[in-house]
Structures are given as C-alpha cells and as structure tokens.
Amino acid sequence: MRLSVILPAKNEAEGLRLTLPRLRAAQSDAELIVVDDGSTDDTARVAAEYGARVLSSPYSMGNGAAIKRGARAASGDVIVFMDADGQHDPDCIRPLLDKLAEGYDMVVGARDWTGQAGVHRGAANAFYNWLASRMTGFEVKDLTSGFRAVRADKFREFIHLLPNGFSYPTTSTMAFFRSAYPVAYVPIPVAKRLGRSHLRLLRDGVRFLLIIFKIATLYAPLKLFAPTALLFFLLGLGWYGWTLSTESRFTNMSALLFSAAVIVFLIGLISEQITSLTYKRDE
Template identity: 65%
Template sequence: MRKDSPALSVVLPAKNEAGAVGATVEGIRSRLADAEVLVIDDGSEDDTASMAKAFGAAVISHPYSMGNGAAIKTGARHATGEVIVFMDADGQHDPADIPRLLERLGRGFDMVVGARSNDSQASVGRGLANRFYNRLASWMVGQRVQDLTSGFRAVKADKFREFLHLLPNGFSYPTTTTMAFFRAGYPVAYEPIVAGKRIGKSHIRLVRDGIRFLLIIFKIGTLYSPLKLFLPIAFAHFLLGLGYYGYTFTVDHRLSSITVFLWSASVTIFLIGLVSEQITQLMYKRER
C-alpha cells in the first residue's frame, strides 16, 4: 500500500476453517503488511481462532454460531480502516487479487466486487442458480450485476455501514449489499477473479440458501423500488382479466365477475405499488 492510501481492514468471517485460515491470513499479511486483518470466529468448534492468531490476525469470537452475515457485521463494526475488504477464510479467494480490487476502488467506485468466472463455480447447479440471480437482480436495479453472491469485495467503510441494519445474519449478505448499493446510487464495479476450490466442507445449502437469496432480492427490490415488482403483477392481472373476458364474451357474450375482479385487483396492486414507491422515496430522503 502507498503511504497516501486510505487505511485498510481485511475482514474474514470464519467457522471451522482451521485448515485454511492460517494460509489465508499469511497471504494477506505478506502482501499488505500495514493492513488490519480481522478474523471473525463464528462459534468455531476447531482451532480456527488459535490458527488465525498464530499467523498475525486479530480475532473476534462469537460465543456461538450467529451466521456468516452476523460475522460480517461484527467485522464492519470493529474495522478501523477507511476501506474494508471482505473475503472468505476457506482458501477460495486469493489475497493476490486484493490490490486489483483496491486499485479499481480508487477510480471513484464505492464498492468493487470480485466477479467469479464460470470455471470458478462450485457446481453446475450453483452456476446456473447464480446466473439466474444475476439476471433477476440486474432487472431489479436497472444495472448489470455480474456476480450477485460473491463474498470477495472491497468497499468504502462509511458507505457499507449505512446498510448494516439491512444485512441478514445468514449467507445472503453479498446479495443485500449489492442490491442496496445499486439502489442507493453508489457506483459499483466488478473485477474478474478466479476462485479456487475451498478447503473443507461448504456451509451453504443450495436449496435453502437459494430460496433465501431469492427472497433477499425481492426484499431489497421492494424496499427501494416497489413498482419494479408491483407493476408486472398488476399487468399480469390485467392480461388475465382481458383473456378471460375474451373467452366469456366469445362463448356467452357477457362480462364475468371474475374479469371485473381481476381488473379491479390490477388497479389496486398498481396503486399500492405507486404509494409504496412514494413512501420509500420519502424515507430514503429522510435517512440521507
């Protein structure tokens, strides 16, 4: 790091990562000697904490497992750097990529995400799921999201802390952070990386956490731009009503009560979305 660079903290959430955390911390310290390295031990049952300390990291331990997102929040609250790099402690993320993320951050971005290549996906199913999440999130925020769920990112600490109250305690913190930054109008960049194979067993469950990621996308979408969700639903009700009207008019030459209900629901849903949009705008301005 240059002398005029902002102070840097590297936060590694870790749960039962004794086999990899030491090498990860050593890799960070060999390249960024002045950086603050925080390992958040999320109730590990092995030697994660002692291994991290042995290689020069400061360790903050949770009394029991509170979740990956909770570890991220703990790290963000205790980090002293103006810039925070979040990365996994399981060996997937290469500390050699950190300087590239920081260099990109220095070009005027508030967050730089390490975007994994297709070859870096843990499995075909997870790769397909991530592509679906990326497309859905891109539509929700109106910007291209290249890697919604990557946990390797560099952020401006003050900007990141604005959204701590939104972060879940589980594995969905990257999803929430990405959506929140885009909707708040903070510039986000993506830097290509190659993620290695993790050491040890993954704590993510494809179906359970996949559904959670999906709910997070909709949650953040409704928080910042409700019409993105309400308008398509309202339009779908209108089209269903129109289609059913065409059917009943052709067969019985009448306007059915179901058609009236669907059209009324369409108008109601649209108005709810419109009011929600105005409320979120007022709330966001008040927070700012």
C-alpha cells in the first residue's frame, strides 16, 4: 500500500521547515506533495529542499483547490491530508492508518476543545458536529478537521463536489456518509499554528454559515426543506385561524404562507432527486 501525504500551503515556509523533517522521519517511504497555493514567500523552495514534490499555482485558488490538485497528482493508494503550519503531528499518521486498515474508507483526526482556534471557532465547530450528527444518524466528532486519511479511489469520486475554499473537510465527510463509505474518528493533539491564519472571522463566518445549508443539501435535502415547509404551513394555518376568528375571512397573507410551504417542499423534492442522481453518477 503506497502512501501519499498532501500539504496545502500558502506562505507556510516557516511551518514547512518544522513539519517536513518530522514527516519524513515518521513516514520515510511516503510520497510528500506540497501544493503551493500562490505563496509569496519561500514556501516552494523550502518544500523542494526537504524533498517534497511541489505543485505551484500562479495565484491563490483556495485551500480546497489545493487539495483537489494534490489528490489528482497523488500516486498513493491512501492519501493523508494535513496542514503545513505545524499544528498536526506527523506521528499521528500511524494511528489514522491503523484505523483505516480496520475496514474504514476515511479516518479523521478529531480535535478536542483545547485544539480549537478560539472560543468562537470551537463553538461553531461544536454546532456543525451536532448538526451533521443529526443529519447522518452517526456521531460526527470533528466535521471540519483537515487532518484525515482516505482511500484515494473513494476520495476522487467526489472531487467535483469539493469547493475551492475552506469547507472541503465538511463536503468530503458528508459525501462519504451519503455514499455509505465508513468513516471513523481518532483523537489527535493539535499544536499552536506557526504564522498567521488565513481565516477571517467576518468573511469566513459567512462562508461557514453556508456550510450549515450545504451539510443538509449534500446529505438529505428534505431534512432541511421539509421542516421549513412545515413551519410555513403552520404559520399560514395559525394566521388563518386568527383572521377567521377576528375578521371572518381568508387573507392574502395566509395564501402566501400556504403557497410558500408548497413551493419549499417541492424544491426539497427536486433537490433530493438531484442529490440522488449526483451520487448515482459517482457510483
């Protein structure tokens, strides 16, 4: 079984100087791929000096785009994705691979609360984990962790679904659950990153809010649309009951709310069919 380790990197020269020697010592036979996402520092040079295969972009395309480029280029049967900023311990790759050998198709390194980058990020990730667990019916311990081991052939089935931004872990995890590929979690320690984070609270907060809706639409759209349609229907029913008792009439607002309930439910049905066709095509 050949192993490929992919590290997306944007201005991570400092982190790579720490990570790559430890990675080579932990996995001496692994193919190391550093995807330089339009860096303006010495990221590409440092990666090459430590023997990694470097894939460089002329400009920044995003973390997810780097993951996709690396996955297409990797020759290994198993791919490990990890950060280049020193947060992930290369020695933790072995537990991920051991768990993968038990019959899983994806194994995710799960952080505890101390491994979260701040209280707001920890609270947001806890909410995402709860929502994903409700959607899938399985316990999701860390939906957004970027440290994971996957079977390459399974992962490439979903490359076209992955966004170019920061939500590739969410998308790939939900895609594996949706396709009945077993997923497991292994607890990992997380160190403080070297250098500056590329996440911005306001900008990426909006993006992560969209992840909530993407979780639902990727896995089971009706689980999102059906409760929304029911809410509109109950609001319409309640308003109709009020106007009937006070004015003895059926108002335009009640008609609007009932119509919205029907429209939202039908959109959910269409989305469910599109989702089914998408995964059927992948299979």
